Amino acid sequence: MNTILSLLRPRILSAINSLRTDNKRNSWMRIFMYGAIGIVFWTGTFIIFYRVLFYFQSVQDFGSILAMKLMSMLIMTFFMLLLFSNIINCLSHLYLSQDLPLLYSMPVSSKDIFISRWLISTFDSSWMIVAFSLPVFLSYGLIYKAGIIFYVMFLVAIIFMCLIAAALSGILVLFGAIILPAGRIRTILIILGVIMVLILILVLRLTRPEQLVNPDSFASVVLYLNSMQTPNSPLLPTTWITDAIKAALNGEVKSCLLNIALAGTCAFMLIFISSITAQAAYFMGFSKSQTTPQRLFAPIKYKGFSWESLLNFLPRESKAFAVKEIRTFFRDSAQWPQLFLMAALIAIYLYNFSVLPLDNTPIKAIYLQNLFSFLNIGLAAFVLTAIAARFVFPAVSMEGEAFWIVQAAPVSTKNFLWIKFFLYDLPLIILEEVLVVVSNFLLQVSPFMMVLSTITIFCFVPAIVGMAIGLGAVYADFKSENPAQVVTSFGGFLFMVLCFCLIAFVIILEAGPVYYIFMANLRGQNISLLQIIWSTVSFCFAFFLCLLAIFYPMYLGEKKLRIR
Amino acid sequence: MIELHELTKDYGTTIAVNKLSLNVAAGEIYGFIGPNGAGKTTTIRLMGGILAPTSGNIIIGGLDMAKKPVEGKKMIGFVPDRSFLYEKLTGMEFLRFSADLYDVKRDTFSQKAQNLLQQFALWDWADELIEAYSHGMKQRLIIASALLHDPRILIIDEPMVGLDPAAVHMVKDILKELAANQTTIFISTHTLSIAEDLCHRIGLIHKGTLLAQGTLDELKHIAKLGEAKLEEVFLTIIKENTFI
Numbered sequence: 001m002n003t004i005l006s007l008l009r010p011r012i013l014s015a016i017n018s019l020r021t022d023n024k025r026n027s028w029m030r031i032f033m034y035g036a037i038g039i040v041f042w043t044g045t046f047i048i049f050y051r052v053l054f055y056f057q058s059v060q061d062f063g064s065i066l067a068m069k070l071m072s073m074l075i076m077t078f079f080m081l082l083l084f085s086n087i088i089n090c091l092s093h094l095y096l097s098q099d100l101p102l103l104y105s106m107p108v109s110s111k112d113i114f115i116s117r118w119l120i121s122t123f124d125s126s127w128m129i130v131a132f133s134l135p136v137f138l139s140y141g142l143i144y145k146a147g148i149i150f151y152v153m154f155l156v157a158i159i160f161m162c163l164i165a166a167a168l169s170g171i172l173v174l175f176g177a178i179i180l181p182a183g184r185i186r187t188i189l190i191i192l193g194v195i196m197v198l199i200l201i202l203v204l205r206l207t208r209p210e211q212l213v214n215p216d217s218f219a220s221v222v223l224y225l226n227s228m229q230t231p232n233s234p235l236l237p238t239t240w241i242t243d244a245i246k247a248a249l250n251g252e253v254k255s256c257l258l259n260i261a262l263a264g265t266c267a268f269m270l271i272f273i274s275s276i277t278a279q280a281a282y283f284m285g286f287s288k289s290q291t292t293p294q295r296l297f298a299p300i301k302y303k304g305f306s307w308e309s310l311l312n313f314l315p316r317e318s319k320a321f322a323v324k325e326i327r328t329f330f331r332d333s334a335q336w337p338q339l340f341l342m343a344a345l346i347a348i349y350l351y352n353f354s355v356l357p358l359d360n361t362p363i364k365a366i367y368l369q370n371l372f373s374f375l376n377i378g379l380a381a382f383v384l385t386a387i388a389a390r391f392v393f394p395a396v397s398m399e400g401e402a403f404w405i406v407q408a409a410p411v412s413t414k415n416f417l418w419i420k421f422f423l424y425d426l427p428l429i430i431l432e433e434v435l436v437v438v439s440n441f442l443l444q445v446s447p448f449m450m451v452l453s454t455i456t457i458f459c460f461v462p463a464i465v466g467m468a469i470g471l472g473a474v475y476a477d478f479k480s481e482n483p484a485q486v487v488t489s490f491g492g493f494l495f496m497v498l499c500f501c502l503i504a505f506v507i508i509l510e511a512g513p514v515y516y517i518f519m520a521n522l523r524g525q526n527i528s529l530l531q532i533i534w535s536t537v538s539f540c541f542a543f544f545l546c547l548l549a550i551f552y553p554m555y556l557g558e559k560k561l562r563i564r
Numbered sequence: 565m566i567e568l569h570e571l572t573k574d575y576g577t578t579i580a581v582n583k584l585s586l587n588v589a590a591g592e593i594y595g596f597i598g599p600n601g602a603g604k605t606t607t608i609r610l611m612g613g614i615l616a617p618t619s620g621n622i623i624i625g626g627l628d629m630a631k632k633p634v635e636g637k638k639m640i641g642f643v644p645d646r647s648f649l650y651e652k653l654t655g656m657e658f659l660r661f662s663a664d665l666y667d668v669k670r671d672t673f674s675q676k677a678q679n680l681l682q683q684f685a686l687w688d689w690a691d692e693l694i695e696a697y698s699h700g701m702k703q704r705l706i707i708a709s710a711l712l713h714d715p716r717i718l719i720i721d722e723p724m725v726g727l728d729p730a731a732v733h734m735v736k737d738i739l740k741e742l743a744a745n746q747t748t749i750f751i752s753t754h755t756l757s758i759a760e761d762l763c764h765r766i767g768l769i770h771k772g773t774l775l776a777q778g779t780l781d782e783l784k785h786i787a788k789l790g791e792a793k794l795e796e797v798f799l800t801i802i803k804e805n806t807f808i
Contacts, residue, residue, distance in 0.1 A: 320664030324650060324657075331652035331693070401648035407614040408642040409665040410634045562616065 003108050007116035010099075030490045037493075038131075046135035053143040067140070072242045074136060078129055078158075079165055079238045080199075085125040086169035093121040094170075094282070095177060095289045104286065114170075114278035122166035130158055137245070144249050153248035153256050160263040161241045167270030174277050177285030237266055317411055321419045328398070338390055346435065349383065353442040366446075366522070373445040374514055377453050378507045380436050381460045384428065385499040389487045392424045392468035393495055396476045396557070397486045403478045413561045417469055417554055425465045432457045448521060452514060456506065459542070463549035464499055470553025471495045474560045502549050509542040565590045565717055565748035566611065571620035573606050573772075580606040582772035583620070588750055588765075590716075593743045595763030596752040597794075599802060603772040604752040605645055608721045611750065612642040625716055638666065641715030645722040645752075647702035651695035655686055655705050658694060659712060666713035673712075680708040683734070699726040707735065717748045724755055736762060756794045766794070768801050776801050 052070075056063035094117050103113050137154045140146070233239060244259035311319045329335055353376075396417070399406060406416055436453045445453075475491020486492060513535030520527045527535070566588040573581040581603045588594040598604050609615040611622055613633050622629040624636040650658060659677045662668075668676065681687040684704040694702065703726045710718065718739070724732045739762060743749055753759055759766055760780060767777035776786050783797045 316664050316667065320661050324653065324661050327657065328650055328652040401646065402650050404612075404614055404642075404644050404648065405650070405662075408612045408637060408640070408644075409662075410637040410667075411665055412634055 003112045004116045004119075007103070007108065007112060008119065011120055033490070034493070042132065042135050045132060046139055049136050049139040050142065053139055057143055067143075068246060071140065071245065072238075074133075075161070075242045075245070076238050078133060079161060079241075082126060082129055082162060082165035083169060085129075086121060086166045087173060089121040089125045090118065090166075090169050090173040093117040093124075094173060095286060100286065104283075109279075110283040110286070111275055111279040114282045115275060118166065118170050118274070118278075121170075122162065125166065125169075126162040130162065133158055140245075140249060146249050147251070149251075149253065149256075150245075150248040153260060154245050156260055157241050157244045157248075157263060160260070160267045161237065163267035164237045164263065164270060167267065167274045170274040171270065171277055174274065174281050174285060177289060178281050180288075237263055240266070317415070318419045318422075321411075321416070322423055325395075325420070325423050335391075342387060342390075346383070346431075349379075349435070350438055350442070353439045369443045369445050370449050370518055373440055373443050373449040373453060374507075374511070376436065376439050376443070377456050377460075377510075378503055380432055380439070380453075380457055381464070381503045381506075382500075383435065384432055384457075384461060384464050385496060385503070387428065387431075388424075388464050388468040388499070389492060389496055392428075392465055393472040393492055394486045395420050395424065395469060396473045396561075397478060397480060400478055400480075403476075414558045417473060417558055417561070421462075421465055421469045421554065424469070425462050428465060429458065429461045432461050446518070446521065448517060449514075452510070456510065456542075459546040460503070460506070463502060463546040466550030467495055467498055467502070467553045470555070470557035471498070473557025474553070476561070498549075502545060505545055506542045509538045509545075513538050565592075565625055566594075566750060567621075567623035568607075568611070569621040569623070571607070571610060571622060572618045573603075573610060573615060574618040579772050581610065581617075584769070584772070584774050585620075586767055586774060586777060588748055590748050591743050591746040592765065593739065593749040593751065593763045595759035595766040596750065596769060597754070597756065597759050597766060597798060598769035600754075602769045604769060605721055606772075607769070608644075608719055608750070608752050611719050612640060612644075613637050614642075614644075638713075639716045641710035641713070641718045643706050643710045643718070643720040643723060645725060647699060647706055647726065649694045649702055649705065652693060654691050654693055655681065655697070656690040658705065659709055662709040662712055668713050676712060680711060683738075684708045685731070700728060700731060703727055704731060707738075711738075711742075715747065717750070718742065719750045721752045722754065723751060724753070724758060732758075756798060760794045768798065770802055 053067055056067045056070075059066070094114065097117075100113075104110075137151075137158075141150050141154075144150075240259040240262040244256050244263060247253075247256035247259060308319075308323050311322050314322060353372075433454060436457050437450070440450050440453055471491055471494060472486070475486070475489060475494070477486045477489065480486055487495075513531070516527050516531045517535065519525075566586075568584055568586050571581055571584040572579065584603075584607060586594075596604050596607065606615065610617050611624070611629075613629055613636065617630075622636075625639045627636045627639075629636045650661075653661065656677060659680070660673065663673045663677070678687065681690050684707065686701060686704055686708065689697065689701065694705070697705065707720075707723070710720075723735055723739075727735065736758070739749055739751075743764075751759070751763065765777060765779055766783060768775045768783070776783055778786065780794060780797075783794070783801070786797075786801065
């Protein structure tokens with residue numbers, strides 16, 4: 001036990017010491033900012049759930065069923081999130097951390113190393129889900145006027161759920177590391193990515209949310225109610241957790257304790273199995289992960305053709321950076337699942353537009369089509385922000401410790417950043433334009449909305465890419481173990497907030513003129529001079545905002561990298 | 565070829581380099597020695613354009629690095645102390661990347677890259693990803709890439725770290741040959757025997773300040789030692805701490 005505590009100490013001390021760094025003011029400011037945002041989200045979640053449950057309560061009989069169905073769906077979602085997050089964290093903490101060789105060189109058993117790492121991974125994966133499940137279940141407690149026993153039992157149940165997910169993930173990762181070929185631990189991530197895509201598609205197909213607004217799809221209310229009340233499998237841990245919380249909510253102490261006992265014994269049994277497995281298999285898997293990785297796919301070469309020649313139009317140094325960037329990006333298997341995931345989300349995004357039941361709504365279809373098209377600009381920009389946060393913002397940090405090569409090379413920092421900018425700007429413009437044009441076709445929007453959408457997105461892409469590259473350079477972390485995670489830093493957070501502000505400002509600026517122009521077209525009227533002036537000023541100001549978003553962060557990024 | 569004027573780097577909490585001034589002529593091998601944390605790597609990083617100085621000037625081949633960094637860097641071959649590279653590129657791809665940045669002629673690149681990879685015993689590994697290379701192989705690749713564009717100035721931080729004896733011998737020979745062909749070489753090292761063997765002049769830095777510089781004989785004279793090894797000279801000067 002002492003050894004495990006000693007192994008945990010560096011992590012705890014690092015967390016404490018990070019508050020005692022030179023830049024004390026800065027770290028406290030970050031804590032304050034994150035704290036404030038957390039409280040806002042926490043309060044928001046509470047208000048939303050309280051109102052939803054309050055509404056459910058007002059619906060006689062059916063309301064309670066809905067509330068319970070919502071709870072079981074939430075617990076299932078939390079469990080899936082915990083499982084996925086634990087697998088990713090376990091992989092990283094158990095096999096990829098840079099301090100593992102040092103720990104293995106010390107006189108400690110691999111079981112102790114496993115347990116200490118597993119505890120850290122469990123904490124990292126679970127704290128946020130636990131924190132954000134609190135307002136949800138607090139609102140349940142308040143609506144159902146539950147006693148203190150509910151809150152205690154809920155906490156115990158949620159902790160057991162975290163432990164079950166963490167222990168299951170630990171066992172899965174331990175086996176994965178033995179089965180997979182040496183040095184290919186990261187390959188697990190690819191498999192996970194594909195599994196995630198399949199689950200997402202499956203969930204999408206099974207839920208068919210579009211049916212909810214189609215009254216013809218329900219044969220009878222009884223059938224619908226029956227499907228809502230179908231019990232989950234009694235063999236699933238999520239069923240025990242849900243039943244325990246439900247029982248605590250209804251004051252059924254015996255049933256609650258039984259389910260808590262089931263979840264608790266399952267958690268401790270899984271932890272025991274994982275520690276036994278770790279004793280036997282952890283070192284073997286770790287040792288395999290340390291050997292030189294083989295290339296997963298052999299390079300395909302065609303006689304007389306090289307894909308690099310497609311970039312011959314670029315200046316020499318730009319081409320060198322482009323080729324390097326493309327190669328390092330696609331050869332890094334950690335990027336692949338993210339790409340799969342992104343592709344799946346885009347497919348779902350477009351699928352949603354194709355199944356919108358526009359004809360079955362009481363509002364005139366033409367209004368809705370064009371309203372959705374306008375909102376789609378914002379949505380597409382949010383998708384772009386998500387992609388940029390994951391792939392573009394870390395682009396400078398991805399140079400990692402090898403950044404000295406760029407610094408020592410006869411290339412100015414400005415050129416380096418602009419090369420990065422164009423490397424990401426071009427593919428993202430194509431992607432976003434395809435996204436907007438295809439969704440507009442699916443919505444059958446007016447030519448005016450089509451033109452407006454494509455132009456606005458054409459301005460949004462460089463603005464968001466400029467902010468991602470510029471702020472990514474300002475907040476670059478070349479020493480991060482996983483540079484892709486820099487987006488979770490303060491800089492990444494700031495980038496996302498600024499992107500949301502930019503998108504909101506531009507959409508607000510365009511909303512008024514778009515409404516006037518659209519209505520004038522619809523009614524066959526001319527727009528007034530005042531409206532023309534207003535529209536021109538609004539569009540110009542939106543354009544100016546986009547320009548500012550490109551150049552100012554790029555300037556800041558260049559300045560920051562130059563004076564490092 | 566290399567002129568440092570009153571070069572200072574202040575990290576806020578420590579002054580890593582304090583008003584450092586020195587000159588290195590063409591064809592000269594200048595050894596930069598000092599204890600851990602003396603400011604050697606900071607000086608090298610300042611010269612390579614990786615760090616910006618707090619004050620002072622760095623003149624490389626007559627060009628002020630603050631005003632014309634890109635032109636200055638074109639003359640430099642830079643080898644850092646830690647071998648961080650793009651792990652997902654192959655050795656040959658990395659050399660091509662380097663050649664493109666340093667504008668090495670396309671028609672001569674392939675032959676040059678092949679010669680260097682063969683010279684550094686990396687030819688069989690040319691198409692393997694760098695992540696599969698050992699520390700010594702990475703170090704050899706960095707040196708090969710630094711020589712690819714025929715630099716007029718070579719700045720090397722700890723050149724022999726991670727190299728096997730055969731590679732150390734080979735690198736020494738290459739450096740001597742380069743100096744004979746008028747390439748200026750600035751080496752920072754802990755290995756005093758290498759400085760003794762290779763360098764025409766040696767500078768001794770401690771706590772960011774240049775304590776002494778000159779040929780080995782001049783240093784012995786400064787340290788008031790007769791027949792002595794560089795190690796004794798080094799220890800004496802560091803102990804006294806007040807020679808310049």
